[in-house]
Amino acid sequence: MKARIYKITALLLALLMALALTACGQGTPVQSEPTEAPAEPPAETPTAPEATLEPTDDDVDGELILDHEEQLQYASQFTLTHYKGGYKKFTVANHEDREFLLVPEGKSVPEGLAENVVVLQQPLNKICMCSTGMVSLIDAIGGLDSVATVGTDVSGWYIDNVIGRLEAGTIQYSGNYKEPDFEMLTAEGIQLEVDTTMLNSYPEVMEKYDELGIPYFIESSSKEGHPLGRVEWVKLFGAILGLEEEANAYFGEQAAKVDAVTSTEKCGKTVAMFYISSSSDKVYARNGGDYMAAMIGMAGGEYIMADVETEKSGNTSTTFEDVYARCIDADYLFYVNFALKFSSIEELVAYNSLFGDFKAVKEGNVYITAPNFTQSTAAIAGIVEDMHTVLNDPAVETTDSLIKLK
Numbered sequence: 001m002k003a004r005i006y007k008i009t010a011l012l013l014a015l016l017m018a019l020a021l022t023a024c025g026q027g028t029p030v031q032s033e034p035t036e037a038p039a040e041p042p043a044e045t046p047t048a049p050e051a052t053l054e055p056t057d058d059d060v061d062g063e064l065i066l067d068h069e070e071q072l073q074y075a076s077q078f079t080l081t082h083y084k085g086g087y088k089k090f091t092v093a094n095h096e097d098r099e100f101l102l103v104p105e106g107k108s109v110p111e112g113l114a115e116n117v118v119v120l121q122q123p124l125n126k127i128c129m130c131s132t133g134m135v136s137l138i139d140a141i142g143g144l145d146s147v148a149t150v151g152t153d154v155s156g157w158y159i160d161n162v163i164g165r166l167e168a169g170t171i172q173y174s175g176n177y178k179e180p181d182f183e184m185l186t187a188e189g190i191q192l193e194v195d196t197t198m199l200n201s202y203p204e205v206m207e208k209y210d211e212l213g214i215p216y217f218i219e220s221s222s223k224e225g226h227p228l229g230r231v232e233w234v235k236l237f238g239a240i241l242g243l244e245e246e247a248n249a250y251f252g253e254q255a256a257k258v259d260a261v262t263s264t265e266k267c268g269k270t271v272a273m274f275y276i277s278s279s280s281d282k283v284y285a286r287n288g289g290d291y292m293a294a295m296i297g298m299a300g301g302e303y304i305m306a307d308v309e310t311e312k313s314g315n316t317s318t319t320f321e322d323v324y325a326r327c328i329d330a331d332y333l334f335y336v337n338f339a340l341k342f343s344s345i346e347e348l349v350a351y352n353s354l355f356g357d358f359k360a361v362k363e364g365n366v367y368i369t370a371p372n373f374t375q376s377t378a379a380i381a382g383i384v385e386d387m388h389t390v391l392n393d394p395a396v397e398t399t400d401s402l403i404k405l406k
Contacts, residue, residue: 055084055085056084057084057085057086058085059084059085060083060084060085060087060107061085061107061108062107062108062109062110062111063085063110064083064087064089064110065083065084065085066081066083066084067082067083067084068081068082069081069082070082070235072232072235073228073232073255074224074226074228074229074231074232075221075224075229075230075232075233075235076093076224076225076229077092077093077219077220077221077223077224077229077233078090078091078092078093078220078233078236079091080235080236080239085104085107086104086107087101087102087103087104087107087110088101088102088239089101089102089117090102090236090239092217092218092219092220093220093223094197094200094217094218094219094220095217095218097116098116098117098118098217099114099116099117099118100117100118100120100215100217101113101117101118101119101120102120102122102239102240103119103120103121103122104122105121105122105123109121118215120191120192120215120240121191122242123146123242124146124191124192124240124241125145125146125148125191126146126148126188126189126190126191126192127146127147127148127190127191127192127193127194128147128148128149128150128151128174128180128185128188128190128192128193128194129147129149129150129151129194130150130151130152130176130177130180130193130194130195130196130199131151131194131195131196131219132150132152132156132157132159132374132375133196133221133222133230133374133375133376133377134194134219134221134233134237134377135147135150135159135162135375136159136375136376136377136378136379137231137233137234137237137250137377137378138237138241139159139161139162139378140234140250140378141234141237141238141241141243141246141247141250142243142246143237143241143243143246144161144162144165144171146241147165147171148171148172148188148190149171149172149173149174149184149185149188149190150162150166150171150172150173150174151173151174151175151176151177151180151195152173152176153166153173154166154167154173157375158371158372158375159372159375172184172188174188177195177196177198177199177202177205178198178199178201178202178205179205180193180205182208182212185212185214186212186214190214191215192214192215192216192217192240193209193214193215193216193217194216194217194219195216195217195218195219196218196219196222197218197220197222197223199218200218219233221233221377222291222313222314223313223314224291224313225289225290225291225294225313226291226294227258227291227292227294227295227298227380227384228251228254228255228258228380229291230291230377230380231251231254231255231377231378231380231381232251233377234247234250234251234378235247235248235251250378253381254378254380254381255381257381257382257384257385258298258380258381258384261298261299261300261381261384261385261388262298262384264300264388265300266300266301266302267300267301267391267392268300268301268302269300269301269302269331269332269391270301270302270303270304270329270330270331270332271296271301271302271303271304271330271331271332271333271334271387271391272285272304272305272323272326272327272330272332272333272334272358272360273285273286273292273293273296273303273305273333273334273335273336274286274315274323274327274335274336275335275336275337275338275339275340276320276339276340276351277339277340278339278340278341279339281319281320282317282318282319283317283318283319283320283322283323284315284316284317284318285305285308285315285316285318285323286303286305286314286315286316287308287309287310287312287313287314287315287316288303288305288306288307288308288309288310288312289309289310289311289312289313290312290313290314290315291313293305293306295380295383295384295387296334296387298384299384299385299387299388299391300387300388300391300392301332301387301391304326304327304329304330305326305327320352320354324354324357324358327358328357328358328359329359330358330359330360331359331360331363331365332360332365332366332367332390332391333358333360333361333365333366333367334367334368334369334387334402335348335366335367335368335369335405336368336369336373337368337369337370337371337373338369338373338374341368342368342405343368343405344405344406345361345364345366345405345406348361348366348405349361363394364394364404364406365394365404366404366405367390367402367403367404367405368402368403368405369401369402369403370399370400370401370402370403372401373401376401379400379401382400382401383401386399386400386401386402387402390402390404
């Protein structure tokens with residue numbers, strides 16, 4: 001009996017120990033750490049677009065990339081456009097159907113140019129100049145080395161540097177504008193011919209230039225309404241010859257001289273200005289819109305025919321009777337000694353006795369233009385100064401551009 005009790009008790013103890021061991025093995029479950037959500041990638045910082053580098057002049061070859069338009073202060077008869085790489089394009093009023101492209105030395109001619117574009121490959125050192133007025137501007141900026149021929153022979157020049165070169169043979173006379181020596185121009189390899197508006201009357205000459213492949217243009221500086229508009233053509237020739245710094249400096253000097261004169265008080269004297277044809281009785285008086293009429297005003301005077309063709313440059317053809325009626329009471333007469341020339345008051349009155357009635361003749365205030373007057377585009381500021389001098393002091397007998405008749 002006791003043995004049976006012992007067995008039961010042993011079994012119960014074994015069972016209790018087994019249960020205890022099971023409970024210990026299970027233990028308290030270990031809490032796993034919560035899994036973190038995957039971190040979002042950091043936001044990308046926007047990167048600035050790479051700066052586009054402007055092409056330098058050295059980089060550009062064979063293409064036209066606009067740089068800027070030349071801002072002309074007074075000139076209206078030409079335009080000048082600058083492109084990257086030193087390329088330049090210009091237009092002139094007499095050739096509305098053409099554009100002229102200056103291609104820098106060592107650069108390629110752009111492809112796909114319009115048919116109306118005339119290519120001028122620099123350096124341009126074989127130029128024919130039939131415009132004497134523009135030669136004075138080229139001389140002023142030191143560009144005469146580029147002039148190979150001219151359309152006026154040595155007897156017709158008043159620019160010392162041109163006379164010297166004609167005498168030395170470094171510049172040659174190649175015939176006048178209406179009868180150029182095409183054989184010489186071709187032999188010389190002329191790269192550009194520059195002419196005056198008188199060439200418009202000779203289309204056959206222009207056709208011959210085209211036939212020979214000689215580029216040309218007609219400069220129309222005489223149509224500028226402002227005196228400094230004529231001088232500003234120096235900027236065009238500065239671009240053509242690669243002398244832009246010299247051209248800009250010269251123009252600035254001339255403008256400053258004119259400003260100095262115009263800032264003075266006006267004298268109020270009236271001025272007549274005309275010339276008489278050597279082949280007829282026609283009288284040519286400056287239009288009210290001409291640069292010469294403006295010069296009289298800038299010098300402190302008043303052009304007595306300022307109401308004639310106020311929107312036009314150049315001259316008006318009229319009769320002596322009309323000029324007599326308009327100019328008889330003018331304080332001064334500036335006679336342009338261009339066609340029919342006079343050297344004394346006596347000659348003036350001998351030509352037409354009505355000259356004796358002019359107030360300017362009676363008071364001895366008649367001045368003729370100096371021989372170099374028509375070749376003095378570069379000296380327009382000096383002409384304004386001379387006009388100002390004689391208008392304010394009639395005792396002055398001679399200036400660089402005006403000579404008193406006695």
